[in-house]
Amino acid sequence: MLVRRIAQCILSVLLLFSISSPANDAFRLPEHTQLVEQIIHLNIDPQSNSFTGHTTLKLNVQSPIRYISYHSKNLEISEVSLQYQDKRHQLSIEQANQYEIVSHTVPFELSGDASLSIHFNGYLSKHMEGLYQANHEGEPTYLLTQFQSMEARSVFPTFDEPNKKSIYKFSISTPIGYDVLHNTPVKTITKQKSATLTQFRATPMTNTDILSFAIGKFETRHLYPSRYQSKVYSPQGLDVVLPEYFDRLVDASILSIEQYLDTPFPFNKLDFVIGNYGSVAAMENLGLVSLNVNQVPSKDATDMAHCQFKKLIAHEVAHSWFGNDITMAWYDDYWLNESFTEFMAAKVVQSLYPNQDMCTYTPQSSAFKDDTSNAMPLIFDVKSRKDTLAYGQLHYTKGRAVLEMLEQAMGDHKFQALMRRYVSLFSGKNVSTQQFVDLLKGPKLQNVVTDFTQTAGYPLLTLKQNKDQLVISQRDMSNRANQLWSIPVSLKLWDGKRTSVHKMVLSQQSQTIALAGQVKAIFMDAGGAGYFRYINQSKYNDIDFKHLSQEEQASFRDNEQALAIAGYINYMQYIQNMVTELNQLPLSATRSNHIVSALNDAYLEHIQHNDVYAFNAYLKQSIHLQLDWKSLLNKPYAGELLKLFGVYLGDSKAINAAQIAYQSKSHHAHLESIVMTLARHTDIEHYKVLVNDFKKTPKPQRETVLSALGYVDSASKADLYYDLLLSDDTQGMVIDYRFQFPIFNPVLREAAAQLISDKKGAIFKRVSQESLQWFPYNFLLACSTKQKQAMHQLFKGWQDIPGLSKKLTVVSDGIDQCILDSKHIGNSLQTLSEAI
Structure with missing residues (x-):
């Protein structure tokens, strides 16, 4: 939550x-x-x-x-x-x-x-x-x-x-x-x-x-089958269509968790209420789970969107055990509520939907982006409400990765026995991290939990050759000196006929590995659960993809991206490999959607203003896809494609298709990408029309449209967008994080800082002080000395806001790291451009 x-x-x-x-x-x-x-x-x-x-x-x-x-x-x-x-x-x-x-x-x-x-x-x-x-x-x-x-x-x-x-x-x-x-x-x-x-x-x-209650005039839908005669409530006038699998998913999640934990459902009521919960996706309220209307996927949403919704429901059901029945002793142990629940939700989806479980792979991949040396560790001092605002996705993703590393080190059955013992001992009680740690046998595994929950950041593992021996070593990814972790490592080995796994806990700077048999190839993250980055510098090749599980493939690809960004491997070679793969896949393939999403993320996070033209030229020349936009926009995977070709590449056919779809006035599954495209490529007068149209947008689409309108290409549009955020038309909507959307465009970052400064008075009236402290995070993607200076100038007059100074330091350090990374990327892109 x-x-x-x-x-x-x-x-x-x-x-x-x-x-x-x-x-x-x-x-x-x-x-x-x-x-x-x-x-x-x-x-x-x-x-x-x-x-x-x-x-x-x-x-x-x-x-x-x-x-x-x-x-x-x-x-x-x-x-x-x-x-x-x-x-x-x-x-x-x-x-x-x-x-x-x-x-x-x-x-x-x-x-x-x-x-x-x-x-x-x-x-x-x-x-x-x-x-x-x-x-x-x-x-x-x-x-x-x-x-x-x-x-x-x-x-x-x-x-x-x-x-x-x-x-x-x-x-x-x-x-x-x-x-x-x-x-x-x-x-x-x-x-x-x-x-x-x-x-x-x-x-x-x-x-x-x-505890929870809701007051209004509600429509009621009875779930069937339903062990607890569960019901779903939604306010009259709110158009909610739940996926057809929802009923079965609720009961099946209960049964799946009961079987894994060998413990019955702790309560006797499980209803749901759907409504406008702002930026909260869902909340595990006892017997009356809250679901945000904007989380319910449409029938024609992508497989990934449906997977994420299934995991969300399983997550809230799992909270009946972890959080509701067994409750953290104090707020500093929040990860016990969320990580255990996220671990169980992944188990549920993998069990019930083994062919549609792509959203459950490698939770650490999204955690790494936030887990810098200046991030808050999973366990930190909490004294007041404002301290809990430091809760973030790490409490879900990093914490779950810690549990999965333990599971991998112990083995599935032993870890399941540990979870059953945990539930049996603490049912109906409060629990601390130390009490969980005490259940682990041996200091090495205990240190795994302590190291990864009490320390921010993560290690980089390197596998090297020392004569006839292998040596695996660790160092801090953020280059902090004397930072060591206890790290469960599972090496997948290939001898030419079959694979095997070598397990160890790396607790020193480096350790020698004795491998049995005739090893020919190696993969450093068997199971894809490792909360670390890794480089193979040994004589052994990487194991062929066909011998890796889907989780391991996801880990390999994510690790390749991280190494490319940090300059350990050539960034544009990494991009070329993805584009080559995309050209050979059908657009309907899940992997195709992942690649397109990764290219979109490159524009957001890695490609800076001076490099956009060259990156665009490369992609336009290298991507060979036959795109019939009229039929394509009816496909569930078209949203990411439209972002790439419409928003970022400015393809005229994609922009025209977005205009036609928008003018149809019918609800469209890809409304967000359509509005993003038009916000970026329309003139100022037509942008004003989009803003006015927002005021008449039906409620279920309003949150989506408001965010999409922020993907602008000029300071004048950004000015209009910020005025919209601060207007009465967005009352009841969370606006503080939405100031970042114009800042996503590298060319607007300095102008956005000035606009926010100009509107400081209106922002202070509309946004609570506890939310104001997070405003520097709107500049998380800033990536130049000038952008850093503009940000510091903006917040010079905000220093009396409690907590803001710390957030500003985190963002400032992130900008410094981005400046270093962007040099690798820019050099790589320049070299490729010259070759082309």
Whole structure:
């Protein structure tokens, strides 16, 4: 789940008087106070920006104290009373500290059972967090919640920490005519004059992050077959067509995970609600999984898109075990929730769809791009909501790669036994990384987890010859000195007749390898699970592709690209090899789509402004494809092709096809690529038409169109695009990361920095401070000294934003690395151009 943002409170000092002092960490609730049960009643009118409520927290105090604490964020608390030993004590209203913890002193020693009663007012969030209005202007009103992480406290006072699991009983009063959905089934519905009171059954023991409710008028679809009579809810007026495999996928995912873990599904409800969750793809809310409408693939989407959706659903189902039942002890162990779940989701897709599992290969390939020496490690200190904003794809991809390396080192059956033991030991409990590490036998495997979760970056492995021996060595990919990892390595060997695998854990700078038999060829990443880059400088050839699995082939190709970018091999030779392969494949082949996507990524990440002309000339001369755009645009794989030929190569036939498709006014599966092409190649007046058309775009396509409009080719268009992002027409949509789209075009990076500077006031009004700290990341693809200077000039006046300085350093270092890489690429392209 992708996290949201919050505003921080001003630092205050707590002066508490007690027999046992408050928690040593001011950002944590006291360990000795447990929330046994919480009863919450909310009065909510979806047409209003505010709501009221009262709650009762039933507590057990395990050590004598003279204070009581809980979380509250942006709530107006009007009354607090403590019920203790049959007496009611009114408590004074106190303000939250910087970590949104409210503490009340009590005039006597408190121990044992007590209950806290709180009356409060709250407000709908202006961002897609807490409780917020999800519909756009002119659409039927509906409300959704997003409580991960640390956002339940913005809707009701509570113990908002993952290790403070409790039982929750919700009742919600709304005007008549609204449906209310929750984690648990409805207990009673009572009509009260102009209102409806909906009471829900108690939750099982759970943490606040996965509590949820939705209010609106919903369409209901029953899944069949369905072990838990599962239902899918969607707001009326929201056109949602789920893939035909969805029903089977849900039940089959449950069964597949049960069999792997030898443990039954932990709960008795599994429904889904689809709506506008902004940049969150999905959320594993207990019994009521949230799905973002923009994640549902159309019937004619690519196989890759359907694979990714299947994995997304399997991922959310797997959270029932990892995250919902077994929960991280604290937010610094977030990877335990997401990586274990992602590991299981890949298993599910590979088991159920063995011929359509391409999205489950080599999770590390996408992780490497973000995992620089300045990145946050998987485990880092978390004290507040803003710290959790450092969560990213690494917690899914890198963490899963760590588990797959362990699986490879231990063997499938032993690792499965480990997972079963983990689930058996910690079911219903909280767990830390150290507790997982303690289950591993031997310090080498324990060090694998510690090294890769507590250190950012990754190693480069080199295989060399030393007389008759092989030597494998490691060094840091970012050239940090004295950086070593414990690395499970599996070498695939070919003796001319069959393959075999040699396993080891590389824990030193270099180790000698004794290989048995007559080895003729070698591959350094058997299974494709290695979280490292690798170079074979030995006498052995690379194993022929036909002897590699699909995962291994994906690993080899991704490694080749990385080596080409870093200058270890010739970049344009790498490109030539892909183009030659593309010319020999049918366009419908999955590999063809991968190659075209890689070429598109080259324009985004590797080819700088001075090299675009030569790169275009090479591709136009070298790609020999027969493209009938009229029929091609009806194919699921045409989107990437249109980006390449329309957006980047500026092919007139592709641009014309995009114009015709757009003017048809019918929903098109490749609307994003069509609008991208037109945004890049139309004049300013026609671009204004595209912007105006956005305002009339149906909701399901609005997110797609808004992003596509950012692929512009001039500063004047970028200016219009930024004005659109900051206008009322994008209310309810996440805009902060979308400032990067004009910056994708290398020629506009300096101009974009100036435009953002000019619009600073409007940006600060629209974007939360916690989101502002991430604005430097819009320049992640910048790649020149001038672009770096323009970025630093832009953010000179933003330095008082907490967290921004660190992000700026990360991006700045990335630019320096890109400048070095671009020299290799530019030289390679220049040499090829001269040869041509």
